[in-house]
Amino acid sequence: MGEHVIKLPDVGEGVAEAELVEWHVKIGDLVREDAVLAAVMTDKATVEIPSPVDGEIVWLGAEIGDTVPVGSPIVRIKVAGDAPAAAEPAVVSKPEAKAPExxxxxxxxxxxxxxxxxxxxxxxxxxxxxxxxxxxxxxxxxxxxxxxxxxxxxxxxxxxxxxxxxxxxxxxxxxxxxxxxxxxxxxRGAAVVVAGLQEKTGVEEIKVIGLRRRIAEKMALAKSRIPHITYVEEVDVTALEELRAKLNATKKPDRPKLTLLPFLMRALVKAVAEQPQLNAIYDDDAGIIQRHAGVHIGMAAQTSGGLMVPVVKHAEARDLWDCAAEVNRLADAAKAGTATREELTGSTITITSLGAMGGVATTPVINYPEVAIVGVNKIMIRPMWDGSQFVPRKMMNLSSSFDHRVIDGWDAAVFVQRLKALLEAPAMIFVEG
CATH class of the missing domain: 4.10.320.10 (E3-binding domain)
Known part of the structure; x- marks a missing residue:
């Protein structure tokens, strides 16, 4: 009998190590060639490691949650024959990035x-x-x-x-x-059934690994290094909702259904054109602010594995329908676990929304190293005074956070008020100049 040693392969993206997030086998298992042995994760991308041979698992070189350098042995497989141990990286046939579920x-x-x-x-x-x-x-x-x-x-x-x-x-x-x-x-009836309330003393320990650990690290980094200022303003979206309903009722069959987000994206593009310091990345280690001409909007999306932020690239070059289609495509990819690293990086400003569960107000955490994030809260019908009487209006709060090191409170307020004006008079979103 011989022994085949499998090393952690170079999974691409220029990384030198990966986190082990899942074992599909255990010691003593018999595996076939191409059977999945493990899954490793690098920067929100998960790659499955297949077996190159038939044999029996005799050794596993890491535990779930461990960070393993590329080229390190991770599995030993007993194989038929007397050939010496072959140490080689596993072949990753298709390094498909996906969100771990x-x-x-x-x-x-x-x-x-x-x-x-x-x-x-x-x-x-x-x-x-x-x-x-x-x-x-x-x-x-x-x-x-x-x-x-x-x-x-x-x-x-x-x-x-x-x-x-x-x-x-x-x-x-x-x-x-x-x-x-x-x-x-x-x-056996090892215990007697007891009716009524009982004390529970169990404690379940859950190791923080994979995407959840990436999220935890990034949130800790953002809150420890960015002094947040959050500005909340209410917006009357009655006219916008009427326009959205009309556009959806008359849209072509091949066009996506419009939600609030494409309108907000187009409003955001116009607002940052007037305040380019909001569409920026702050390299606080180098002390440099990078203002971007292109508006790359991160869309915070909840998946079964945790929060992911796919990016709509060059929103300034997309119309309302194109924005909607790209949001749908990226959201589906994130939830299905097929979003690529390119689709999950490169944002310059982020929108976060909890949809109908959006609450009255939130305090969004900035997507480090950006300097601003716009939070969408739920739409509610509220009585509003029009000067002579109370009338029902569809109202929504925008909860936006800013990096107070580079964005002053006045500039934050001007930005949010500009978004408010565009959303309350949605025809202005489509006026050029």
Missing amino acids: VAKAATEPAKKEEEKTPAATKPAVTTAALKPVARATTGLPRPEGERPLASPAVRLRAREAGIDLRQVPGTGPAGRVTHEDLDAFAA
Whole structure:
């Protein structure tokens, strides 16, 4: 028997290291050529590492969350034959950038475990059949404080059934709790069902890895280095909403449905043309402000893996419909996990919106190293005084944050008031000059 050593490949983008975010195999697994072994992440792009050979996994060189240098051994596979160990990077056939999905990371290992289990031995008892149980009064099956080993699927079944995994003896490798162990524990009636309210003392530890760690690092950087000033102003969007409804009702079939965002993007393009210091990047290490002629608008988008910011490049050269189409395309790519690194970088100013959940006001965190971010809050119908009576109007707050090191409060207010004027008289958005 020989041994094949797989090294972390150069996944592109000029990076020297990558973070391990997911293992698809464990020691002892038999794998086929091209089977996915692991997933690594570099700057919001996730790449899967395939196996170049058939064999048995005998060694894993890192844990989830570890940062691994390019060229470092990550997997050893026992292969047939007497050939010496071959140390070579895995071949990444298509380094497709994608957003890691938390739900996928939690469920795929469970799927792989179930696929390897013969049909006759799969658990016969479903989650619904497991009744909530109280803590057993007998001795613990493992030392106090020892965390039980179990797959995500087993932990989910136990959590939904109210079973404390610390009370369940594990019969799997290294004492791992299996589905069969859960079934046996429930069948024995190991605890008495207790009605009513009960104290819960469990603590779940979740390692911050992948995209969530990138988000945490960037938010900490932005808040630690940028002194934020947030300016909130209400905007009457009644006329804009009427225009939007008319345009959607008469649009061509091949055109996208218009939301508020394309109008805001076009208004923002006009506003920063008058205040170019808002469309800028501040290199605070070098003490240089880079004012950009092109308006590259980051669109904060929530995905199953966390917050991502795809970028609409050169919004100044796009009309209303083109802005809408590009926003839709990038949002779909971010949510599907197919957005490229190019599509996720290069913004000069950012818009963030929570849609119908936008709240009354927010305090957006600037997308470092930009100097401004515009937050959209939800539209609400409110009574407004027109000089003689109260009339219902569609009102929305803009919550915008600025880097107070380079943007004065007066300039921030002028910028927001310009956006307000354009959105309240939307015909002005289309007037050139």
